[in-house]
Amino acid sequence: MHRDMQKELQAMTSTATLTTTAASPMAYSPTIRNRKHSATMLHERKRRKSLSPPVVGAAASAVPLLRSRTTRDSSTPNIYLEVLKTAREKFTQEISFQSKDKDISLAKALLYIAAEDEAYMAFNREMDALSCLNEQKDTFVPSDAQEWDCLETMPLAHKSISEWLHELDAIAKEVEAELVSRDIGCHLVAVLEAVNVVLFQSRGFKRSTVLVDSKCSYLHSVLNSGRGSAILLSIIYIEVCRRLGLTIVGSRVGEDFLIWPQTRNPEELFKVTTGHNLFAIVNGRCVEDPRSKASDVNSSSLLGLDIATNRDIIGIALANLIRLHWKRASRTNHGLMLTSPLRPVHDATEKHSVIDGPNDHLLRPQDLRLAIMASERLLILQPHNWALRRDHGMMLYYNREYSSAVQELSICMAFAPEEEAEVLEPFVEKLHLLRLESSWESLGHTGRVTVP
Template sequence: MSSIASSISNTPPAAAAVVVSMAIGRSYADNRCFRCYYSRRSFWNANEKGKKSNFTSILIGKHKNRRLSFLPQAGSALATTRNLDHPNFYQEVLEVAREKFTQEISFQSKDKDISLAKALLYVSAEDEAFMAFNREKDARSLQSERRDASFKSNAQECGSMEAMPLAGKTIREWLIELDTIAEEVKAELVSRDIGCHLVEVLEAVNLVLFKSRGFNRPPVLLDLKYSYLHSVLSSGCGSAILLSIIYIEVCRRLNLTIVGSRVGDEFLIWPQSANPEELFKVTSGHSLFGDVNGRCVDDPRSKASDLSSNSLSGLDIATNRDIIGIALANLIRLHWKRASRSNHGLMLTSPLRPVCDANDKFSKIDGSNVPLVRPQDLRLAIMASERLLILQPHNWSLRRDYGMMLYFCREYEVAVQELSICMAFAPEDEAGILEPFVEKLHLLRLESSWKSLGHKGPLRVP
């Protein structure tokens, strides 16, 4: 078959029209952040009231003179693994996966050269290593309680991140799976004995992905397998953003450029086209745009229902880093929702409510009433947030949420550090909300340090 790219270049403008759209839930806007390292020293001065305190000037000076590190503390998730037989394997996977992810989305690389599939498979590898470690820890505990229980570590069979299976396949094999899907599209074009016009190629992509392979979006996305690329490729079910990423990656292998953009709560993808009017021509009572976008086009609550050929060309095209950020933000939301399910109504910012509200059970700030959340899901949310901070260090709201997750994890020292950094970038009114909370959190940090030294009773200032 002749080259698809060369054939498309001769495609009449009228034929260049297909859009695929999937609705996504709300996620953090423009979350493209770096994870930075700063001094462990607290920048808070509890004696200064009614202003941002002297931490701001100190922080800015330190910030200018300190090199930013691309490598977050991926290994902190396994800080308690030293007494197990294979902690080094999981530690290596965490570190290598984070390093590979960071290299893939590095700002030294051109955005067009970033592989969405590789970046998200590195995310899968890091999180799977953390969850596999917890499963092995539970199995070892069971073995110690029941002498008849057998246990075999999967780490013995893997040996390295590249060899670690994700739903039965390695990262390299999942990349080959995307190549295979692209080959199936080419075979479909040959079997139909048609040309390689843009519309025909994308119709073949739709047929392979959504008919032959049966990819679909489930109505409820609480299962973790719907939010990791390897799981979606394995099961055929996934979130809209991941289905969009698969579509983009398959078309990239066919030398087709697919672009995308946020539209309200949806994320739309479509081929670059000189004639978007074709998308909105009504045939047999409906348009091609409506066919591929489904409910979000017909739903008057959706902004996608108001799109036209003119408004489509005016949308802001998402970069590859933007798309990765959307996927990570959705992971944060999912893991936090799972972590806080036993505390109805608990949000990351709940502890920031005014302390004077005595009726608010989340407003009192002390070490004894921090709401209990599921530790594994909370740690996964923290890890996703660290990756997202690699993309944009000055996103104050993301850093605030990251600091609040550390507070729920009772990592008070790092929480004070991150929330102090957040206050340096936050608007003045937001910094004013954070100030009393950070002050009390700083006291919690001192009290926890006091108790860790073996002292009893509350910390008293003479």
């Protein structure tokens, strides 16, 4: 992806440079034969200038402005490309299997994810600005450029990654101040109550049920707005308690992710105080909703739940991002699923099954690319997850990256159960033909490719 974006940038900036050079006043100089005439004209201009106020010509003032815009806009996308690359590398290092799971920072990993996605969206905005410049439009498109030149200083909602980490430190200090003000010790229940007061009362954090708002799915946005998805608020809770020396664990129960402190006495988590028990206050209404599997959890069943690792928690956050961006990308295609194109091809009742091209569905390209990026990161964590690789290949198909889609789906078939591989095989065969047809059309040919 980075290579394609670099090629696009080079094409745009080269066009902008040619436009600026052609418009430059230095591109023209009078010949020797016209010097005498030029001297006469210069004398006449001086006489007129003394009789009238100075007027700056529109064309003369536009040239340096055009040059400054070109210089600024053509250099800024390179910074975003570098951030894209560095953020992915930092994320990969953070979740590396060479590191112990307990040493992984959930906050750092999620902030690297946010930085990469923000850089991608900012890159798109800058390329739009360059397009306007190349088309010589009068509308000025402001640049997102700031006084920064690397991942470490890139602003996410006006703060750098290190500043957002310090924000978590500040929340932990507020909890300590709450404990001091109550003049109580560091008993488990007292610490949890203080954390709840700071997060949900003083700071006003709330769980959001809006599934299409991306601000609820990125750590810096949740810290900034106070509204976030359940998994993001759980991660904030875990990170704050870790800074207080309290280990919080979690587990997926149905569609919910529940957290609680490591304790040999889980009964105290379910004692009702101020109308709710601590377990309910930490995890929200889901544990009191009879329609949720989380409502069945008690002090006995709690000990039997599978504890999620830090890598598992990051994986849940990434899976949520994939669902979020796919839902936004396919908003105009209600009910469209990633695997929708597979079944028609596999239908044995049709003698000549066909594959619908991605042009049959109108998808939002930026959201689709963000879903693909989240899927790429999740595959780093779960390289042998055949269902994830299948979905990744299908997103590449929808994005018309046919060669990459064939590669991913072929790998998927090696890991998938036999019945799933049988569904994928005819689709991959048809996808080979679609790739060939796409290459044929790119060469300027018309008509469909026929294969005997």
